[in-house]
Amino acid sequence: MMSHRALSELHFIPVGQTVSAEYYVSEILGKTLMSTMNRKRERGTVVERKMLKNMSRAIFQQDGAPAHTVNMTQNWLRSNLKSFWAKGTWPANSPDLSPIENIWSILKDDLDSIGEIKDIKMLENRLKTAWSNISPEVLDKLMDGMPKRIHKCIELSGGYIGK
Numbered sequence: 021m022m023s024h025r026a027l028s029e030l031h032f033i034p035v036g037q038t039v040s041a042e043y044y045v046s047e048i049l050g051k052t053l054m055s056t057m058n059r060k061r062e063r064g065t066v067v068e069r070k071m072l073k074n075m076s077r078a079i080f081q082q083d084g085a086p087a088h089t090v091n092m093t094q095n096w097l098r099s100n101l102k103s104f105w106a107k108g109t110w111p112a113n114s115p116d117l118s119p120i121e122n123i124w125s126i127l128k129d130d131l132d133s134i135g136e137i138k139d140i141k142m143l144e145n146r147l148k149t150a151w152s153n154i155s156p157e158v159l160d161k162l163m164d165g166m167p168k169r170i171h172k173c174i175e176l177s178g179g180y181i182g183k
Contacts, residue, residue, distance in 0.1 A: 021052075021071065022119065022162075024156075024164070025066070025069060026056075026066050027152075028067070029052060029067055032144055039085075041086075042092070045096045049097070049100070053080070054100070057078065059071065066156055076102065079104060080103070081104070081109075082104075088107075094106060126158070131146060131150065
């Protein structure tokens with residue numbers, strides 16, 4: 021997860037684990053999301069501080085992955101979050117709209133710069149380091165670009181906004 025000022029902890033899916041709705045709700049939403057949403061610190065690294073100064077303004081958004089859109093997940097979100105974008109709100113096939121896609125590119129560039137990664141543990145450690153080193157200024161810049169990207173999509177669609 022990301023906001024204009026913070027990131028969640030990374031969640032590494034164990035080798036061989038399928039991301040079913042049950043796994044997604046229990047491990048990712050129930051643990052990673054909730055611990056991130058409940059942070060109290062105003063300062064600290066991007067993986068320690070509150071996602072927003074006023075968490076009542078937070079809106080949880082996710083893509084259309086199957087585990088995200090099934091009834092079990094949607095019901096859990098309705099029961100546990102004040103505000104989220106329900107299934108169908110985020111446009112299908114639109115990863116370029118999401119600022120988190122830029123974060124993946126930053127991480128890839130960081131990993132490419134260090135040379136050979138010898139094993140999965142080394143990869144996890146390097147990803148955690150690179151993730152926590154992303155600055156609040158980078159996050160703020162990426163999030164500030166969201167309205168412009170969305171307005172451009174609306175403009176290119178001829179002003180049509182679906183349901």
